[in-house]
Amino acid sequence: MRYPDGSGLTAEQRRRREEVRMRAADLLERAAEVPCVARQLGVSEKPVCQWRRTWRAV
Template sequence: MRYSQGGGLTAERQRFRERIRFEAGERFARGEKNAVIVKDVRVSERSVERWRRVWQVGGMGALASSGPAKVPKLSDERFVELERELARGPAVHGWEDQRWTLARIRALIWWKFELDCSPAAVWRLLHRHGWSWQSPARRALERDEDAVGLWKKEVWPQVE
C-alpha cells in the first residue's frame, strides 16, 4: 500500500527501482541498445532514454535514487502538535462552527508553525497521516423542516 508509508513509494520499492536503473547503467557501459534494455528490464523506452542521458552526464552515481519526490513540510513531531490543536476544535481557535476545512487548517498551520502551504499540500499532509474528508451521514437533528419549506416558498422566489 503506497499511502500507508507516507504517500509515495516504499523504501523497498525505491531500492528495487534503483537496482533496475543500475542494471541499465551497467548495460549502457557494455554498449547495449536501448531496445534490448527496454525488453529485458520491462520499462518504457522513454525511461531508458532518460536514464542513458543522465548516465552519460553523471555516470552510475547519477542513477541513484534521490529520495521521495515530495518531502513533507511538517515533520511527524510537529504533526502531532497539529493533531492536538485539531482535537481542541475550531471554536477554540476562533471559528463559530465545529467544521475543519482545508483553509482553516492551513490558517492554523500558519499561526502555529509560521509555515505557509497550499490547500493541496494541507490535504496531502492530512492524507499521509491517515485523515480523510468527512461528510454528514444524515441531516442535522436541529434542522427545522417547516422553516426550510417556508424559506423555499417565500424567500427563494424573491431571490431569483
C-alpha cells in the same frame, strides 16, 4: 511534479527502482541498445533514454 518522499513509493519499491537503474547503467555501458535494455528490464524505452542521458552527463 517530483515528490520529496521518493514519488510516493515504499522503501522497498525505491530500492527495486534503483536496482533497475543500476542494471540499466551496466547494460548501457556495454553498448546495449535502448530497446534491448528496456525489454530486458521490463520497462518502456522512455525511462531508459532518460537514464542514459543522466548516466552520460555524469
